[in-house]
Amino acid sequence: MQCETIKKGVECAFMTKKGCGFPGGHCNPIIDKCEGCAKVAPYETGRYCMIYPDPASKWRTGRCPSATHLNLEIQEPQQKINPLKASKRASKK
Numbered sequence: 001m002q003c004e005t006i007k008k009g010v011e012c013a014f015m016t017k018k019g020c021g022f023p024g025g026h027c028n029p030i031i032d033k034c035e036g037c038a039k040v041a042p043y044e045t046g047r048y049c050m051i052y053p054d055p056a057s058k059w060r061t062g063r064c065p066s067a068t069h070l071n072l073e074i075q076e077p078q079q080k081i082n083p084l085k086a087s088k089r090a091s092k093k
Contacts, residue, residue, distance in 0.1 A: 003027075007043055014053060027053040034059075036069035 003012040005019070005026045014022040029046045030037075039050050049055040051066050058064040 006045055007041075007048060010050075022053045028056065031056050031059065034064070034067075037064075037066075038068040039066055 001012065001015040001017075002008075003010050003015050003020070005015075007027065012020075014020055020026055027048050030040055030049055034040055034049060034055050037049075040047055041050050052058055052064075055064065058066070063070065
């Protein structure tokens with residue numbers, strides 16, 4: 001159904017015939033960590049996330065999984081090398 005509270009005219013999974021089913025009865029505005037994300041949209045009542053009704057809860061674990069303004073840093077695990085095997089390999093060359 002379409003939202004009738006904050007994001008008027010936008011499809012919302014929480015909207016029912018009785019109103020907004022999200023706790024509190026409406027979506028929460030973005031927090032400062034969300035600034036610069038492509039998934040933030042301005043509405044009449046403020047700036048809100050297009051995906052999550054409560055963006056602050058997604059940042060509690062460290063990083064929002066849908067944040068487009070942050071680069072994901074992947075660290076490759078360092079392999080442990082057995083010094084005995086490494087010396088044998090070096091001596092063969």
